[in-house]
Amino acid sequence: MNSHSAEPAAAPDTGRIVLLTVSHRVAPGLLSWPAWQALRTADEVLCATADHPQLPYLREAGVEVAFAAPDAQELVEACAGGRTVVVIPGGEGDRRLTDGLARLAGSGRVAMPELELLPGSYDLPGARLLDLVQVMDRVRRECPWTSRQTHRGLVKYAIEESYELVEAIEEGSRQELREELGDVLLQVVFHARIAEEDPEEPFSVDDVAGTLVEKLVHRHPHVFGDAEAETAEDVGAHWQRTKAAEKRRESVTDGIPLGQPGLALAAKLAGRARAGGVAVALPTGEGVGYELLRLAARAEAEGTDPETALRAAARAYRDAIRTAEGLTAATPAGAGETDGAGETDGVGETDGAGGAYGAAE
Structure with missing residues (x-):
C-alpha cells in the first residue's frame, strides 16, 4: 500500500474591495482611467446614497450600481469566491465601514479580501477656493449678522485687514x-457674494475672477503674447501703456485714490508724473506738509516706499520708548530694516514705473 502525503488545501480566494474616492470639488463624471477600469470590470458596484452626483454619469456609461450600505462583515462576504466589489462612499466618506474593516483585519480571525483605496479624482490647485465660496454662500444665507451686511458697511474691515x-x-x-x-481674501469673497444680490447689476465671484484673469493676460503681453520684456522696467512700461489704453485717462493722475495715506499719495503722484514724462516742479510752500511732499517724491525717485520707510522708523521709535520705560523692544530682529541703498527689504517695492505693482489698479 503506497502512502501519499496530503496536499494542503488551496487558500480561498477572498476577492477584492475597492473604495473609490472622488473629490466633490471636481465636476462629476470626470474620473481617472483606473477608476473607470475598476467600475467597468467590477462584479458589483455599491453606493449608499441614491442621489450621489456621480450616479447619472455612471448610468450613462453603462455601469450598474446597487444601492446598499453593507457593514464590514457583509462586504467581506460579498467578495467571497474572488469577486471584486467597488464601493462609492459619500462626500464625507464612510467612517463606519472603514473602521469596521480595520477591526476585522486586526482581529486575525477573518480572511480579508485585498483592500484598495482608489482615488477617482484629485483636487486641482485652488480647489479649496470652491469650499470658501460654498461656505460664504451658506453663511450669507443663515448668519443673522452676515446676512445684513452691505458693501459700505464692510469698508472699514477691508481697510483694517489690509493694514494687518x-x-x-x-x-x-x-x-x-x-x-x-x-x-483679505474673505473680504473679496464677501463683497462678491453681496454683489450677487444686486437687483440691477449683479455679479458673482466668478465674474470678479474672470475680469482679473482677462486683465492679467492683457497686461502681460510678454507672457501671453509676442511682446518682449527682459527687465522689470520693460514690464512696468508695458503695464503703464496697457493701463493707459484700457482706462483712456486724460491725466496721469486719473485713477489715483485721494483717500489713501498722505505719504503714499504723494509718492504715487510723483511716480505717475515721472513715468508719464510730465515735467512739473514740486509746488513750493511753507510748512511740514510741503516738506513731507518733497521727502515722499525723493523717496519714490530712489525706489523707496515712503510709507514703509516711515513705519520702519516708527517701529524703531516705539522700541526706544519701550526701552525708556524699562520694557523689552517689540520689533523682531531685522523687521523693516533697510539695505545699503536705503531701500526696504522687498516690502513695498515699486513696479519700475513709479506705482505699486498690482493688477487691481
Missing part, C-alpha cells in the same frame, strides 16, 4: 501672513 496684512509682511511672521491673506 501689511503688518504681517513687515514683521516677517509666516503664520500671521497666511492668516491675514485669508482675511
Whole structure:
C-alpha cells in the first residue's frame, strides 16, 4: 500500500474591495482611467446614497450600481469566491465601514479580501477656493449678522485687514501672513457674494475672477503674447501703456485714490508724473506738509516706499520708548530694516514705473 502525503488545501480566494474616492470639488463624471477600469470590470458596484452626483454619469456609461450600505462583515462576504466589489462612499466618506474593516483585519480571525483605496479624482490647485465660496454662500444665507451686511458697511474691515496684512509682511511672521491673506481674501469673497444680490447689476465671484484673469493676460503681453520684456522696467512700461489704453485717462493722475495715506499719495503722484514724462516742479510752500511732499517724491525717485520707510522708523521709535520705560523692544530682529541703498527689504517695492505693482489698479 503506497502512502501519499496530503496536499494542503488551496487558500480561498477572498476577492477584492475597492473604495473609490472622488473629490466633490471636481465636476462629476470626470474620473481617472483606473477608476473607470475598476467600475467597468467590477462584479458589483455599491453606493449608499441614491442621489450621489456621480450616479447619472455612471448610468450613462453603462455601469450598474446597487444601492446598499453593507457593514464590514457583509462586504467581506460579498467578495467571497474572488469577486471584486467597488464601493462609492459619500462626500464625507464612510467612517463606519472603514473602521469596521480595520477591526476585522486586526482581529486575525477573518480572511480579508485585498483592500484598495482608489482615488477617482484629485483636487486641482485652488480647489479649496470652491469650499470658501460654498461656505460664504451658506453663511450669507443663515448668519443673522452676515446676512445684513452691505458693501459700505464692510469698508472699514477691508481697510483694517489690509493694514494687518501689511503688518504681517513687515514683521516677517509666516503664520500671521497666511492668516491675514485669508482675511483679505474673505473680504473679496464677501463683497462678491453681496454683489450677487444686486437687483440691477449683479455679479458673482466668478465674474470678479474672470475680469482679473482677462486683465492679467492683457497686461502681460510678454507672457501671453509676442511682446518682449527682459527687465522689470520693460514690464512696468508695458503695464503703464496697457493701463493707459484700457482706462483712456486724460491725466496721469486719473485713477489715483485721494483717500489713501498722505505719504503714499504723494509718492504715487510723483511716480505717475515721472513715468508719464510730465515735467512739473514740486509746488513750493511753507510748512511740514510741503516738506513731507518733497521727502515722499525723493523717496519714490530712489525706489523707496515712503510709507514703509516711515513705519520702519516708527517701529524703531516705539522700541526706544519701550526701552525708556524699562520694557523689552517689540520689533523682531531685522523687521523693516533697510539695505545699503536705503531701500526696504522687498516690502513695498515699486513696479519700475513709479506705482505699486498690482493688477487691481
